[in-house]
Amino acid sequence: MSKPHNIIWHDSSISKEARRKQNNHSSFVLWFTGLSGSGKSTIANTLAKELYERNIRNYVLDGDNIRNGLNRDLSFSDEDRSENIRRISEVSKLFVDNGTVVLTAFISPFIQDREMAKRIVSEEEFIEIFVSCPIEECEKRDPKGLYSKARKGEIPDFTGIDSPYEEPISPDFTIYTNEQSVSEIVESILNLLEKRKLI
Template identity: 55%
Template sequence: MEDNKNETSNIVWHQSDITKEDRQKLHGHKSLMIWFTGLSGSGKSTIANALQHELYKDGSSVYLLDGDNLRHGINRNLTFTEEDRKENVRRTAEVGKLFVDAGVVVLAALISPYAADREQARILFEPEEFVEVYVKCSLQECEKRDPKGLYKRARLGEIKQFTGISQPYEEPQNPEITIDTTVMSVKECVQEIQSYLKNKIHLREEE
């Protein structure tokens, strides 16, 4: 551990001549991370992808970090233990921070079941640069949808570490946005988020 500390102390941050504000001006809008959290099957990826499409159509530089996709690459060595889920969130947040620094609107769609991990992600960003979207959906409804057949496998004991069945999900207490997909369509969810970005974040200066 001491060697680690010594090695870290020898690493100096190199300041770029081009700032985040410069890049935002180039893109023509603010940059931020929009973090979608919710149970498997709640609609996180579907809504995030639909929002990405609308922001792109509006001329925003936008990128989606999907939890499953990340586990094919940067997070492929992680399991679903509590410790690895924490690391999954940490890496995603750090990648997201780079996108925000690059002047991009970045979306992240992860179950991210633990409140403390989501809070650690939040503190990496400036105020208003992190928007938590709680994609609310009851376990019963998610299990009914079961688009990937994961709940069925979890109930059969084929998946040992599954959020909502054998592992907890801690609902956000104060998210910036809550969308209830049991009663709202994808279009309605996207419109609500867009309204927040326009009226609260002022994504574009003319807004």
Template identity: 55%
Template sequence: MSSNIVWHEASIGKEERREKNNHQSFILWFTGLSASGKSSIANSLARALFERGNQSFVLDGDNIRHGLNKDLGFDEDSRKENIRRIGEVSKLFVESGQIVLTAFISPYQEDRDVVRSLVAEGEFIEVYVKCSVEECERRDPKGLYKKARNEEIKNFTGISAPYEAPVNPEIVVDSEQFTIEECTEQLIEFLTSKNYIK
């Protein structure tokens, strides 16, 4: 890092923004296999939060790779850099007083822990969207599992690349057993019970 770069303090602090928004700001980090339902649940929750008057935004793995991270591949180093960048962007959302919902496979526990370390205690909520690889492969909405099985896609999580399920997530939603709406309600109940939202 250049010695000519100096941090400039903001005129409006995180706590002021939270007070104005009337809710806490934090990261809801959705992790799980491809086709587990991360994006669907995150967007359903974002809608529920919006209707309750909460300021939130969804960062989706595929969408981010259309812009900010379009220069990254899917090898291990690129995946780590993908998550590092999203972690830094998510931190900015927390500082802005908003709730950020991130839907990324983020297969490595170490990378998710790095993002957790960027924010204060209680500002990172790891949401494990639990769904077996068999069910995800049965769903296969984008046809990716089929391509991975045919070796058209290399380093595909759950098939030819590892997925490390969270060791101690704040909450688990089982998308194999529950609908998107039921998972959303479970998350609302969790956030309300922990006083993240009112």
């Protein structure tokens, strides 16, 4: 997509650094990627609550919620999946500029799209977290009944069934939701953020 002509970026009167100083913490994106049913939203929202209790300003951007509003015009074609990720990456960048910690819960199945997201946000402010869970376990959970519908052919282009999921090659962090409890996973992510001196 080409950049529109005669559009000039207008710098904010308040810098990202000033907002971070006011909030008393850094701002960055935690990008949770994994199959449907792997536990992305559960982990992101549980972590968000813990960050809130620590007075860390944060916001969860959830795939289904975004497709109910901002991206309601997009299908699940490969092209629209990429546009979905591009838009949410730009939104995430704005949140980071506002000094907010962003937790995104998107399947984001393609490596090239996640790399695009990292470029948009900036590598220094982007933490890719692979939510690893065998598809067999995701199907057992099937919290939204999507796998069942996909197996019946009622949902075309469903990730893991008839559309691929490309696992991260070198994620910043990997969690195993079929082996670890939610509390253990959240604690491990908090430890990572503390180790990096982000919180």
